[in-house]
Amino acid sequence: MVKTYFDINVLVDLIGDRKHDFWSMVKNHQIFTSTLAIHILMYVSKFKVPNEMIVDLIKNIIIIDFVEQMMEKAMIGPTDDFEDNVQLHSAVEADCDYFLTLDKKLLNMKYFGKMEIIDQI
Numbered sequence: 452m453v454k455t456y457f458d459i460n461v462l463v464d465l466i467g468d469r470k471h472d473f474w475s476m477v478k479n480h481q482i483f484t485s486t487l488a489i490h491i492l493m494y495v496s497k498f499k500v501p502n503e504m505i506v507d508l509i510k511n512i513i514i515i516d517f518v519e520q521m522m523e524k525a526m527i528g529p530t531d532d533f534e535d536n537v538q539l540h541s542a543v544e545a546d547c548d549y550f551l552t553l554d555k556k557l558l559n560m561k562y563f564g565k566m567e568i569i570d571q572i
Contacts, residue, residue, distance in 0.1 A: 452480065456542035
């Protein structure tokens with residue numbers, strides 16, 4: 452199974468657009484994201500808790516913990532954006548094959564370590 456990390460911008464788009472059949476789209480992928488991404492998703496979408504859709508999402512993906520070592524790595528790089536760095540380092544921590552994002556700056560990197568940065572699966 453392919454290990455794919457979903458950047459926060461992808462999660463926001465997919466959750467906001469209910470026309471997509473999310474689970475069929477990712478059926479051959481093991482999906483990862485960070486605790487920080489869930490926090491941002493809840494905040495920008497103004498979701499209240501409990502939220503059945505988010506609980507279902509969390510049950511079906513793997514959440515990477517945001518720990519002190521991740522913060523330290525994110526403070527160094529590879530970009531000048533802390534949140535992007537947290538996402539990238541979270542994906543590396545999970546040994547993901549792909550990093551799915553809509554962020555053009557990250558897409559221009561093409562790779563972070565051995566992980567390919569892509570905009571579609």
